[in-house]
Amino acid sequence: MQRKTLSDSLCPIALSLEQVGEWWSLLIMRDALQGVSRFDEFSKSLNIAPNMLTRRLNALVEAGLLERRAYCVKPLRHEYIPTGKGRDLQVVLYALIAWGNQHFVSDEIAVQVVDRTSGRPLRPMMVDEVDGRVVPWDECDLAPGPGASQGIVERLQFMKDALK
Known part of the structure; x- marks a missing residue:
């Protein structure tokens, strides 16, 4: 197949x-x-x-x-x-590490993403492209981009309506 x-x-x-x-x-x-x-x-x-x-x-x-x-x-x-x-994929892999640690590691965490200088653990976040402000996940949403088809616009609207 x-x-x-x-x-x-x-x-x-x-x-x-x-x-x-x-x-x-x-x-x-x-x-x-x-x-x-x-x-x-x-x-x-x-x-x-x-x-x-x-x-x-x-x-x-x-x-x-x-x-x-x-x-x-x-x-x-x-x-x-x-x-x-390929190097830009690093952010996705780091997010998978954080997600996997949070939801699937049953004992002690074996691998974590840390700040190279302090050694403190880091977590994925979203940053406003204009002002650099950290935006909490619960304040993030999906929106049609400039290249969105009518189907994408309708699907995103459908999902937004379904969550009301």
Whole structure:
């Protein structure tokens, strides 16, 4: 059965999932953003089958999240370095860490996001793009953007009406 594509969607969540919605992809990006760059390092860290790792690395390169660079000519070997787009995924991974710690860790937290200087734990937040003010989650909402289709406008309005 052919997998459905989300690439024609206008929804930013669907478009993002089209690129990284498979769990190996996020784990590969997690490792790449922590400095893992070579095939054998990913393989050892993730304990992933070589054919699956090859497919996911190729897909992440094609999506522009990783750049493939040769580091050895004979035999030809590549390393995989996060691009700007790939580095921007860090905020999503940090949010997943915080969410996972809050809802799924049953004992002591094993990994947390901390301030590099103070060592204090951090949590995800939204910031007003204009004035830099932190906006609490319960004051955030979704709104149609400039490229919204009529379907998106109607869906967002439907959801807003359903919550009344």
